[in-house]
Amino acid sequence: MNTSERPKASLRPSTFARRAVLRPGLVPVAVVLGMWALLPSLDHLPVYKLPHLAQVASELWHLAVTGAIFNALGDSLSRLAIAFVIGATLGVAVGVAVALSRALNDFLMPLIAFFNAIAGIAWIPLAIVWFGFGSGPVLFVIANNVFFIVLYNTLLGAERIPPVMYDAVRTLGGDRRRTIVREVLVPGAMVGVLGGLRTGLAFAWRALVAVEMIAASNGLGFMSIQASRVFDGSTVVSVILVIGTVWVLMDRLLLRPVEALTVRRWGMLGGADL
Amino acid sequence: MVGLGTASLPRASTGSSRYAQLFGRAGSVVKLVLPFVFVLAIWQASALAFGLSNYLYPRxxxxxxxxxxxxxxxxxxxxxxxxxxxxxxxxxxxxxxxxxxxxxxxxxxxxxxxxxxxxxxxxxxxxxxxxxxxxxxxxxxxxxxxxxxxxxxxxxxxxxxxxxxxxxxxxxxxxxxxxxxxxxxxxxxxxxxxxxxxxxxxxxxxxxxxxxxxxxxxxxxxxxxxxxxxxxxxxxxxxxxxxxxxxxxxxxxxxxxxxxxxxxxxxxxxxxxxxxxxx
Structure with a gap:
C-alpha cells in the first residue's frame, strides 16, 4: 500500500478503533480464541475434554436464556455477601477491642496466626458435620476465613501505630475508651483493615467456589463440579469464564474505587497482606 | 523519687537483659504456648459441659x-x-x-x-x-x-x-x-x-x-x-x-x-x- 498515507491514518484513528480494535491487548485474546477454535478439530480431542468455542458460546447463551447461570450466580454472590459482612464486621470489632489491650493482643496473636494458617478451606469437613450440606457450611467457612484475615490485619495495622500517638492523645486528655478508639486506633489501623478486607474478599471468593463444589447443592461451584461428573465440558468451561468475568468486574467496580477513595482520604499505600 | 528512678533504671534493664539471656527463649515459648493451653482447656471444658457427641465435637x-x-x-x-x-x-x-x-x-x-x-x-x-x-x-x-x-x-x-x-x-x-x-x-x-x-x-x-x-x-x-x-x-x-x-x-x-x-x-x-x- 501507499506508505505516505499510513502516518496520516494513524494520526487520527477513530475513537472506536482506538478503544476496541487497535488495542494490542486484544491480540493475544484473539489468538487464544483462535487456537481454541482450531485445536479440537486438529487434535481429535474428545468434545467433553475441550468443547468447541461455538459449543461453549451456545451453552452460555442457553444458560443465560434459561436463567440458570444467573440463578447460580445469585446464589453464590448472596452467600459471599452475607458471609463477608458477618466475617468482616466481627473481625473489625474484635480487632479493635483486642488492640485496646496490649496484654490481650500479645495473648491472642499466636492463636490468630495459627487459625489463619489453617486454610479456610480446611474447615469444610467440620462445617459439613455441623451444618449438613447446603448453604450452612458455605457461609460458615467463608465467614470464618474472612474473620481471621480481617482480624489479623486489623491487629497488624494497630501494631504499626507509633506509641507516641496514644501518648499524645492521652496527654491532651483523651480518654481511653472513646477518644483513643476514634482518633488513634480506627484511623491508624485503617490501612490494615482495608488491606484485610481486600485480601479477605479475594480469599472468600476462592473459598466460595471450592466450598460450593464440595458442600453445596447450588451455586457456581456446584454447577461446575456437577457438570464435570456427567462429562459436560461446555458447562464447566462456561462456569470458568463466568467466574473470571465476575472477579474482573468486582475488582474494577468495587475494590479499585474503594482503594482509590481511601488512598485519597487517608493517604495510604497498600495494606498488609497475609 | 526522680533520682531513685533514674538510678534504678540501668539496674532494671541489665536485670531484664540477663533474664532475656537466660529465659528469653523459654519466656517467649511460654508466651507462645500459653494461649494454646488456654484454648485446649476451654475446648475440653465446653465438650464436657455441653455433652455433645464425639462425632459433632470430638474432645x-x-x-x-x-x-x-x-x-x-x-x-x-x-x-x-x-x-x-x-x-x-x-x-x-x-x-x-x-x-x-x-x-x-x-x-x-x-x-x-x-x-x-x-x-x-x-x-x-x-x-x-x-x-x-x-x-x-x-x-x-x-x-x-x-x-x-x-x-x-x-x-x-x-x-x-x-x-x-x-x-x-x-x-x-x-x-x-x-x-x-x-x-x-x-x-x-x-x-x-x-x-x-x-x-x-x-x-x-x-x-x-x-x-x-x-x-x-x-x-x-x-x-x-x-x-x-x-x-x-x-x-x-x-x-x-x-x-x-x-x-x-x-x-x-x-x-x-x-x-x-x-x-x-x-x-x-x-x-x-x-x-x-x-x-
Whole structure:
C-alpha cells in the first residue's frame, strides 16, 4: 500500500478503533480464541475434554436464556455477601477491642496466626458435620476465613501505630475508651483493615467456589463440579469464564474505587497482606 | 523519687537483659504456648459441659489419642509426605514457568503490555474453578493437584519478579552492556540475580496460595493426602481424624512458612536486595 498515507491514518484513528480494535491487548485474546477454535478439530480431542468455542458460546447463551447461570450466580454472590459482612464486621470489632489491650493482643496473636494458617478451606469437613450440606457450611467457612484475615490485619495495622500517638492523645486528655478508639486506633489501623478486607474478599471468593463444589447443592461451584461428573465440558468451561468475568468486574467496580477513595482520604499505600 | 528512678533504671534493664539471656527463649515459648493451653482447656471444658457427641465435637483427649493412632499406623506421615510432595512440585512448576515469562516480559515491554489483559483475566479465574476441567482432562490425582497449585503460584511469582526487575537500576544494565554483554548475558547476570528478592517474595506468596489450593484440591480430586484425609474421615464419622488433620495442616504451614520461606526470603533480600530492606 501507499506508505505516505499510513502516518496520516494513524494520526487520527477513530475513537472506536482506538478503544476496541487497535488495542494490542486484544491480540493475544484473539489468538487464544483462535487456537481454541482450531485445536479440537486438529487434535481429535474428545468434545467433553475441550468443547468447541461455538459449543461453549451456545451453552452460555442457553444458560443465560434459561436463567440458570444467573440463578447460580445469585446464589453464590448472596452467600459471599452475607458471609463477608458477618466475617468482616466481627473481625473489625474484635480487632479493635483486642488492640485496646496490649496484654490481650500479645495473648491472642499466636492463636490468630495459627487459625489463619489453617486454610479456610480446611474447615469444610467440620462445617459439613455441623451444618449438613447446603448453604450452612458455605457461609460458615467463608465467614470464618474472612474473620481471621480481617482480624489479623486489623491487629497488624494497630501494631504499626507509633506509641507516641496514644501518648499524645492521652496527654491532651483523651480518654481511653472513646477518644483513643476514634482518633488513634480506627484511623491508624485503617490501612490494615482495608488491606484485610481486600485480601479477605479475594480469599472468600476462592473459598466460595471450592466450598460450593464440595458442600453445596447450588451455586457456581456446584454447577461446575456437577457438570464435570456427567462429562459436560461446555458447562464447566462456561462456569470458568463466568467466574473470571465476575472477579474482573468486582475488582474494577468495587475494590479499585474503594482503594482509590481511601488512598485519597487517608493517604495510604497498600495494606498488609497475609 | 526522680533520682531513685533514674538510678534504678540501668539496674532494671541489665536485670531484664540477663533474664532475656537466660529465659528469653523459654519466656517467649511460654508466651507462645500459653494461649494454646488456654484454648485446649476451654475446648475440653465446653465438650464436657455441653455433652455433645464425639462425632459433632470430638474432645481434645480423643484428638490427641487419634494423633497417636495416625502416627503409629504411619498414615499421618505418609499422607503428609504425599501432600508436601504435590505442593513442592506444584510451587516448583509454577515458579519455573513464571520466571522465564517475567524475563521475556521485562525485555520486550510491548509484549508485556499486550499480554496483560489476558493474564489479568486468567488471574481472575480462581484456580480451584479449573479443577472440574482438569479432572475431565486427567482424572483424579497428582496432575490435577499439581496443575492447580502451579496455576495459583504462577501469578504472584510473575508479578513480583517483574517488579523486582523494575527495581534494578538502569545503570546496572547499561554497565553490563558497556562491557559488551548481549541480551542473554544481561538477562542471566543482571536481571536474574537482581530480580531474586522479588521472585522469592512472589514464591512465598504463591506457596501460601498453593498450600490452600492443595487442601482444596485434595478434598475434591484425590485419594490420598491430608486434604483427602480430613474430608474422608468426616464421611466415615471419624471427626477426630478431621480435627487432627486440621491441626496438622496449620502446624505444617506455620513451620514451612516461618522456618523456611521467611528465612529464605530474608537471606535473599539481604544478599541481593538493592532497594528494599528485609522485614
Amino acid at each position: 481434645p483427649a480423643l484428638v490427641l489419642r487419634t494423633f497417636g493412632v495416625l502416627v503409629a499406623h504411619g498414615i499421618l506421615l505418609s499422607y503428609t509426605e504425599t501432600s508436601m510432595w504435590r505442593w513442592f512440585v506444584g510451587v516448583g512448576v509454577g515458579t519455573a514457568v513464571a520466571i522465564p515469562v517475567a524475563l521475556a516480559f521485562s525485555f520486550y515491554r510491548p509484549l508485556a503490555r499486550m499480554m496483560f489483559p489476558l493474564i489479568n483475566f486468567f488471574t481472575a479465574i480462581v484456580e480451584l474453578a479449573w479443577i472440574p476441567l482438569f479432572v475431565l482432562w486427567f482424572g483424579y490425582g497428582f496432575k490435577v493437584i499439581v496443575l492447580s497449585i502451579g496455576y495459583v503460584t504462577f501469578f504472584p511469582v510473575l508479578a513480583n519478579t517483574m517488579s523486582g526487575i523494575g527495581q534494578i537500576p538502569k545503570v546496572s544494565v547499561q554497565a553490563a552492556q558497556t562491557l559488551g554483554a548481549n541480551r542473554l548475558q544481561v538477562a542471566l547476570h543482571v536481571l536474574l540475580p537482581g530480580s531474586l528478592p522479588g521472585t522469592v517474595t512472589g514464591v512465598r506468596t504463591g506457596a501460601g496460595y498453593g498450600f490452600r489450593s492443595l487442601i482444596g484440591a485434595e478434598m475434591i480430586a484425590a485419594q490420598s493426602g491430608l486434604g483427602y484425609m480430613i474430608f474422608e474421615s468426616r464421611a466415615n464419622q471419624l471427626t477426630q481424624r478431621t480435627v487432627a488433620g486440621m491441626i496438622t495442616i496449620g502446624v505444617l504451614w506455620l513451620l514451612v512458612d516461618r522456618l523456611y520461606l521467611r528465612s529464605i526470603e530474608r537471606a535473599t533480600v539481604e544478599r541481593w536486595g538493592l532497594v528494599r530492606k528485609a522485614r
